Amino acid sequence: MISIRTRSISTKLTIMNMLVSGAALLLACAGFFIYDQVTFRQSLVHTLSAQAQIIGSNSVSALLFNDSQSAANTLAALKNSPNIASAGIVTADGHPFAEYYRSPRDRTSTIPLLVNDQTESYWFRSTHATLVRKIISDGKLIGFVYIRADLREIGQRFWRYLLISAAVLMVSLLFALLVSAAFRRSVAQPIVALAETARSVTRDRDYSIRVPGTGQHDELAVLIDSFNEMLREIQQRDKALQKAHDLLEQRVSDRTRDLVSANQELEAFSYSVSHDLRGPLDAIIGFSYVLLSGHASRLDATGQESLKSIRASARRMSELIDDLLNLSRVSTSTMHREKIDLSAFARSIMEELCRAAPERQVEFIAPVSAEAFADSRLIRIVMDNLLRNSWKYTSHHERARIEFGLQNKNGRVVYFVKDDGSGFDPRASERLFQPFQRLHSTAEFPGNGIGLATVRRIVQRHGGEVWAEAEVEKGATFYFTLESRRSIQ
Secondary structure, eight states: OGGGGGGHHHHHHHHHHHHHHHHHHHHHHHHHHHHHHHHHHHHHHHHHHHHHHHHHTTTTTHHHHHHHHHHHHHHHHGOOOEEEEEEEEEESOOEEEEEEEGGGOOOSSOOOOOTTTTTTTEEEOOOOEEEEEEEEEEEEEEEEEEEEEHHHHHHHHHHHHHHHHHHHHHHHHHHHHHHHHHIIIIIIIHHHHHHHHHHHHHOOOTTOOOOOEEEEEEEOHHHHHHHHHHHHHHHHHHHHHHHHHHHHHHHHHHHHHHHHHHHHHHHHHHHHIIIIIIHHHHHHHHHHHHHHSSSSGSHHHHHHHHHHHHHHHHHHHEEEEEHHHHHEEEEOOOOEEEEEEEEHHHHHHHHHHHHTTTEEEEEEEOOSSOOEEEEEHHHHHHHHHHHHHHHHHTTTTSEEEEEEEEEEEEEOOOOOEEHHHHHHOOOOOOGGTTOOOOOSSSSTSSOOOOOHHHHHHHHTTTTOOOOEEEEEOOEEEEOOOOOSSOOOO
């Protein structure tokens, strides 16, 4: 069975109209029937009382002279009243004096008597109504008269009313159904059209659809006009939004084209640096080596020292070019994210460093596993730069401690590399990640100032951030995060 809640508004309006009409008619019929029953009983009691009064008056002489036949003749006049089933006259001491009955089954064996202060009384039973009245002569009670009326007419009237009510109800409901059809056209159909339009707009995102007007000036017409006005507003905003979207797409396309062009120029520049600059540098390094190895005896000490400085500067220039090329590559190379283990990278890098300088006493600590989802080649460059920094800045200590680990801060994983080396002034920590910015002299700790800038570029490309904490001669800790767009399974 379909619930009333899922039916259409047209059906709901029709059902509501039918129910209201039916309930009103049933209440009206019930009211009329109750009113008819009450008035019928009152009329019956009034008629029986008048008949009893007439019979009592006409029976005074018969009671006084003990003429029961005369009393019976008086009662026989009741045969003209078809609803009278039986009647009788009883003496003052309760003995039957005369009686009348329409059929033997209507005879009455006993009748209720009146108390002293009652002149008349009546009783209604399921099939009969009985009225008893005193017969008084010269202020003296001489007998009683009673009349029993058949109530079968009330049942007949009830069924007639029921049939009439059913017929009226059916005709009224049919008329209500016809009225509901006209009402549905004027009220329900506009609401249905409004709902269908709203459903189409939601499904198709077509804001050019409009609800047809009703031609009326009621609240429903105001609702439809307001809905259409809302659709016009949305359509205008949608067009403006689409225009802005197209403009943004064009700008993105232009910027992408410019970026591709800039990357191509950067790659061309990198190629030029790699080939055009490296050739002269290699020549300087080569010829300085030839001079030092084959013609050093012809130079004095100052000339030899100057030649060595030229050779060292050329080598440093070559290293600087390599660092710049690496920095350029990490900014433009394509990323391939995958699940990697940073602890494995850290252990591998530290093993290489320890093999290169076996005389150093360095304690290295790392967790069993530190997984991340990132580009393995680029993250290895990050780990290599950070660990080599720690290795370098702990080199002036007889014993050193380097730790790689991870911790959870505010729901995100933070990786760190910590050492107990020379540290730095924390007020200058932001300079660390700028290209060619150094907090120590080259004589104290060699380097070009490119490594940490490279680390920052790579971490930012992974959607993370990098920062450092340190104190002078108390070590330094470098923290970095990676974008966690995919959890490690």
